Amino acid sequence: MSSFQKRKQVPLPPGTMVSIQSKQPVTSSGIPSLDHILGGGLNIGSVLLVEEDKFNVYSKVLAKYFLAEGIFSQHKTLLASLDDDPQDMYKKVPSPSEEQITKDTPQNPDDMRIAWRYNNLPQVNSEQNSQTIGHNFDLTKPIQQSVLDEHGGLSWDGNDKHEQPTTMFSNPQFESLLHEIAQVISQSQKMQLSDESEPVPCVRICLTSFGSPLWFDNDFEGDFIKFLTVLKAIVRSMFGVCMITAPMHLLQLLSETFPAQIRNLVDYSVQLEAFAGSDKETNPIFKEYHGLLNINKISALNTLNAFTPETTDLAFKLRRRKFVIEKLHLPPELQESEEHNAPSLPCGDPKKHLLEF
Amino acid sequence: MATSVLLACGLNEQRLQPYTHLSEESGVDGGFLISSILGQRIRVPNAGTILICLHQTFSHYCSAGIRLGYNLQMSLGKNLRVIDILNDIAGDFGKSKWTTTTGNFLQLLWDEIQTQSMELFAAKSTITVIIDDLSVLLNLGASPGEIMRFANRLRQWSEGRNADVAIVTKLNTCEAFGTLMNQIGELCDIHVVIERLKSGNFKEVDGKIVVKKDTCSGPFDFQETEKTILYKVLERNIKIFNPGEVGIKV
Numbered sequence: 001m002s003s004f005q006k007r008k009q010v011p012l013p014p015g016t017m018v019s020i021q022s023k024q025p026v027t028s029s030g031i032p033s034l035d036h037i038l039g040g041g042l043n044i045g046s047v048l049l050v051e052e053d054k055f056n057v058y059s060k061v062l063a064k065y066f067l068a069e070g071i072f073s074q075h076k077t078l079l080a081s082l083d084d085d086p087q088d089m090y091k092k093v094p095s096p097s098e099e100q101i102t103k104d105t106p107q108n109p110d111d112m113r114i115a116w117r118y119n120n121l122p123q124v125n126s127e128q129n130s131q132t133i134g135h136n137f138d139l140t141k142p143i144q145q146s147v148l149d150e151h152g153g154l155s156w157d158g159n160d161k162h163e164q165p166t167t168m169f170s171n172p173q174f175e176s177l178l179h180e181i182a183q184v185i186s187q188s189q190k191m192q193l194s195d196e197s198e199p200v201p202c203v204r205i206c207l208t209s210f211g212s213p214l215w216f217d218n219d220f221e222g223d224f225i226k227f228l229t230v231l232k233a234i235v236r237s238m239f240g241v242c243m244i245t246a247p248m249h250l251l252q253l254l255s256e257t258f259p260a261q262i263r264n265l266v267d268y269s270v271q272l273e274a275f276a277g278s279d280k281e282t283n284p285i286f287k288e289y290h291g292l293l294n295i296n297k298i299s300a301l302n303t304l305n306a307f308t309p310e311t312t313d314l315a316f317k318l319r320r321r322k323f324v325i326e327k328l329h330l331p332p333e334l335q336e337s338e339e340h341n342a343p344s345l346p347c348g349d350p351k352k353h354l355l356e357f
Numbered sequence: 358m359a360t361s362v363l364l365a366c367g368l369n370e371q372r373l374q375p376y377t378h379l380s381e382e383s384g385v386d387g388g389f390l391i392s393s394i395l396g397q398r399i400r401v402p403n404a405g406t407i408l409i410c411l412h413q414t415f416s417h418y419c420s421a422g423i424r425l426g427y428n429l430q431m432s433l434g435k436n437l438r439v440i441d442i443l444n445d446i447a448g449d450f451g452k453s454k455w456t457t458t459t460g461n462f463l464q465l466l467w468d469e470i471q472t473q474s475m476e477l478f479a480a481k482s483t484i485t486v487i488i489d490d491l492s493v494l495l496n497l498g499a500s501p502g503e504i505m506r507f508a509n510r511l512r513q514w515s516e517g518r519n520a521d522v523a524i525v526t527k528l529n530t531c532e533a534f535g536t537l538m539n540q541i542g543e544l545c546d547i548h549v550v551i552e553r554l555k556s557g558n559f560k561e562v563d564g565k566i567v568v569k570k571d572t573c574s575g576p577f578d579f580q581e582t583e584k585t586i587l588y589k590v591l592e593r594n595i596k597i598f599n600p601g602e603v604g605i606k607v
Binding site: 167168175178179182222225226228229230232233234236237238257260261263264265296297299300301302303304305306308312 | 383384386388389392413414416417420421424425443444446447448449450451456457492493496497498529530532533558560590591592593595
């Protein structure tokens with residue numbers, strides 16, 4: 001009798017897949033174009049930091065997408081916020097769009113008869129699409145109460161004080177939140193232990209407006225950094241992902257190096273630079289967009305090199321039905337400007353010596 | 358795989374210098390250097406390694422090592438000992454000794470290193486202690502002064518053992534802890550600074566490595582050599598270039 005045994009393939013939970021780029025399990029952020037930019041999705045065990053726009057409009061939309069993806073993929077979801085009511089936010093989570101439901105139906109072969117080769121080419125619209133995990137959500141369709149009751153996530157609003165005295169932090173809210181997160185993870189592990197044939201349930205943790213003035217205390221900076229260090233350790237060991245939205249424009253006022261320290265403790269960092277209230281709002285170059293999306297960090301997790309996106313010139317716009325991230329295209333220059341006619345030096349840029357390569 | 362970058366940094370030796378320090382600027386990832394050093398150390402015969410995981414868990418170093426052609430799991434328990442602090446914290450953060458003993462955990466870490474090194478010295482003649490990274494100790498509540506004293510203690514230990522012990526430390530976001538970086542830079546024999554390109558992003562180069570080596574021959578001789586190289590981390594290897602070399606197509 002042979003001693004060889006066929007290796008049992010551990011099934012992945014719904015809403016996760018092995019990434020082609022990193023060869024690691026990933027899950028969707030809820031926005032397919034963001035997944036594409038980050039290398040196919042969020043690596044399991046990673047922390048995504050969304051640096052909020054000044055009026056905290058678009059970062060909330062991203063958080064809603066993240067939660068919606070968790071609910072519709074049947075992940076164990078926890079939403080924590082001191083600024084917003086988590087239950088209210090759950091009610092505003094979008095549902096999958098009609099186009100998502102009909103996505104799997106085969107396309108009509110008569111779509112393009114003459115220029116049939118163009119069927120295989122990507123659309124002219126440069127919006128990225130990497131749809132193997134995740135849903136397309138419609139922002140005009142809020143989640144049904146029945147779905148929320150069945151798969152609804154857990155919430156933390158700071159009112160449930162932990163009974164034990166805090167030893168790690170000056171602000172007891174930090175420790176209370178960590179205990180809540182640890183509880184959610186232990187519950188999901190128990191679910192897996194009860195039925196070993198079932199895959200490990202994926203956990204999604206979403207902290208919105210984390211580090212807002214409501215979190216401030218005597219030793220806020222120390223507490224905040226310590227919390228992120230412990231959170232990173234916890235997230236690394238669990239099968240899940242964490243999204244944090246933080247008002248970095250406020251946090252950088254505390255210390256110049258504080259944002260760099262925060263980014264060191266997360267795996268992905270994207271900044272939403274909204275045009276509202278800035279000079280760029282009236283700039284005709286940006287009239288098609290609502291803001292710029294800056295990628296500050298993509299770390300190499302369980303691999304040697306980090307994923308490099310095709311371009312870092314990205315912009316976003318909030319349409320009625322969806323949030324779209326696109327390559328930044330400048331409008332065509334139709335009028336001749338003085339700059340265009342200015343004589344240029346024949347032998348390159350005089351500032352070229354400043355380049356390091 | 359990673360030999361070229363180690364050669365360029367002077368780290369591809371059978372016996373490493375007593376103290377090597379890696380300073381990583383924000384915006385770049387210097388984790389590849391730790392993986393490269395680890396791969397080199399576990400291949401050296403009769404040498405043991407102690408890895409202190411603070412920035413990543415041990416599974417990360419294993420996966421990254423496989424890309425570079427070595428398997429850390431095979432060495433674990435033989436010539437490799439791991440102190441996975443991040444994993445310990447994740448287990449039960451409320452009761453973990455690394456989070457509850459404020460300030461004193463550096464002594465705990467020292468004791469842990471000593472215990473592991475005693476066991477390794479029973480079978481190995483040299484030991485390398487790799488700490489990735491020191492900024493997490495600051496995050497957990499240690500002051501820069503305490504970290505400096507800890508680094509000094511490690512250095513003295515290395516010198517006391519006639520360079521049988523080599524220390525490798527890494528400090529992330531070093532610009533946030535400028536004084537500490539400079540002080541450890543003075544203490545160490547090789548100071549490797551991993552910097553981002555100041556002129557912007559470039560697809561063919563990830564960043565810049567500045568290697569500062571102390572070459573003083575006597576107590577009154579203060580000489581330091583400095584070398585700059587550019588690097589690109591690929592899926593399974595690391596490419597290095599001299600400044601000006603990139604972009605030359607013959």
